[in-house]
Amino acid sequence: MKNLQDAKKKYEEVEIPMELNNIVKNSIKEAKRKQKRRKPVKQWGIGLAAAAALFITSVNVSPALAQSLSSVPMLGSIVQVVTVQEIKIAEDNFNADISTPNVTGLENKELEQMLNDKYIAENEALYDNFQKKMEEMKAAGGGNYAVNADYEVLTDTDSLLVIQNRNLEIMASGSESATYDNIDKEHELYITLPSLFKDDSYVQVISAYIKEEMKKQMANEEVVYFLEEDGDGFASILPDQQFYITADNKLIISFDEYEVAPGYMGMVTFEIPTEVIRDILISDYYIK
Template identity: 60%
Template sequence: MSKLNESKKQYNDIEIPSELEQLVSKSIQTVKMEQKKPSFKKLGIGIAAAAAIFVASVNMSPALAQSLSTVPILGSIIQVVSVQEIIIEEDTYNADLKVPNITGLTNKELENSLNEKYIAENKVLYEGFQKEMEALKEVGGGNLGVVSTYEVVTDTDEILSISRYEANIVGSSSTTMRTDTIDKKNEILITLPSLFKDNGYIDAISNYIKDEMAKEMEADETIMYWIASEEEIGFETIRPDQTFSITADHKLTISFDKYEVAPGSMGVITFEIPSGIIKEELISDYYIR
């Protein structure tokens, strides 16, 4: 049996456990046990064929995708794959949880800490969903739904930004977004405060966002933001841990969860910050230009 077919069989033979922690741990252990690195000669395929298999495999077999990451030519392509997807469909109770996994960093301490965090986030969601589902069943039933997914928002030679979304999909649904931004060359996690000399950036960015909110509302009466004033409670300043990302063209974006600064109908809201208004606050123009 070829190495490729063997990897497919190993993935298809993986049993889905009842608990998220067991499921994720088993997927990770399967990958760690892959000691032999396949080569193109052993697989008997050319570069074009390998690329086709790679595209298909990431979607249908995360374990196979991680196995292929050991191939030198493909290794640099693989940044984030799904460890596993948990789907629960039981009458009016629905959950769809995707667990991302970052691969390819030589800084294993950073790689492991991020992946462990993603596992923990989904474990909390899974256990919370199970508890709420059982509580609803005890009082006669109800509707319950939760979704977690992720998106690679930036992937360049320098930057990897991965956003994770958690959404309650029943009733007045809520959505939260968390983003990690990694310096791929230096293999460090970038935080918002680490980009700036001091806390002066908070007022600079916050004032710009409030001005943009006011302009959007003036231009379109269907748009509504909650801006703090003497009469109203609302958005005043961003937090030091505000969700942010760095785009492929080195621009800073700031994001707000659903309901954080506006009605739920506007969803997750993101503002791109002009580099000119924060230029004097930046430590350097290495990340933001």
Template identity: 45%
Template sequence: MDKRLEKLREEYENVPIPKELDSIIERAFQQKPKRKKIFLWPTSAVVAAAILFITTVNMNPDAAHAMSKIPVIGKIVKVVTFNEFKEERNQLSIDVKTPALSGLTNKSLEENINKKYIKESKELYQEFAKSASKNKQGHLDIYSNYETVTDTPDLLSVRRDIQKTEASGYTQSRYINIDKKNEILITLNSLFKDDRYIKVISQNIKEQMQKQMKADSNKIYWITDEDMDPFKSIDPDQTFYITKDHKLVISFDEYEVAPGYMGVTEFKIPTKVISKLLVGDRYIQ
């Protein structure tokens, strides 16, 4: 079993990934929670099931090229479920849907995004399998789903949610934003002329946080010096998406800038605040 998993791991490490995808998608998909860490004990009752899925996805030629065979009309770019895996054992469960893009002419972009999705699902299965093999009295739920949040003739924004629940829960959301006409990956820094956007957007988010807390005492954000790790600035590649009406929305994982009960938090940035910093108005208006 271990040799097969090692072989699969080596195969993934040898898959050529374009530099931009490696630096943006990989970092986004595998970003670790800043505040909440879930500790899992290695465990093997479900290792065989995990290996079966992994082997099917990675070593079966039909499965590997399934997305290229999905019929599309007029080069419609869409998101489909590549695979769904469900398993329950004692107090542990996993339910993971793996999304995949279909319909791009730019097959390099399409295939590498799909490989990243599959790799992420593999890691979730392996995490569950290890926990199931030894932690028989423990509790762990892993759930992952996806949703197309924006789908216009020009834009496609896809959100993938990953939720893990052990002693407590943790949810993170990751977005892929694509220019459907030019078939390119849209990154946050590609929207702007220079890095001034980091400070401007961060300041606007702080102002929104303060207004929300003033209007609703139940809302709390970590922005004061008294907080253990106050929010100071967004990351240059902060998670984001673009709405159907071309507005920029910045997203934070659960526990990233607020207590867990606030969940995943989002802030729509007024276009007038960033208009002078934008490269153009194709995406953000």
């Protein structure tokens, strides 16, 4: 309870521009909602055969990893992202390489804990699913299966931090997906797509632009997109579509592999021109 009170006090003491009031309220609400949904993280169970080459390394037990972390650049003045755990499995035709990030240095410990718990829970679920599929495939006579999970800091400025978490699953074919965490380092807020806009009209505005951009690209380049008029194709972004903000304050909308295009195109992204959305933005604080 004391931690929650301290976090609330820090929110109240931070001087925030008036134009960010709605963003602040939405971000606090989102953080608290996710905090309530968070479940205790259990110890990962490792039930592999002795022949498996399984390596779990962490900052606490691996001097080599700890040494490599010393070269990770500081994000802003205090915020840092490091690899807190790595899991590597190599057994016959089954492979897993899972890296879990950890954010440190935020004064808003509630936000920091929310992010780190999310990263652990996501990779725990990924590992559990890998283990389950591997055992099922072994029981059925074998096969090939691999998963890879890693992360990358896409944006690192005085005010913004964007972490991309990328997953690749390979069986008969590959499937790549990504999620993004956009963080206001200056005010220590979690930025959601809806929090950037005055109302939900952004869904239609951005979707209309992307549809036209898809058509232009297909007319001028050797690319293919799944369009709504061609059948079961792209109709609209989701209200919480994956996105990130670049270092030069541009909005990028991201789609997973196969979501709007054939697999050979991989994940696809669209930069949304600021003039297209300027009138519906809450402010130009994040998107310029």
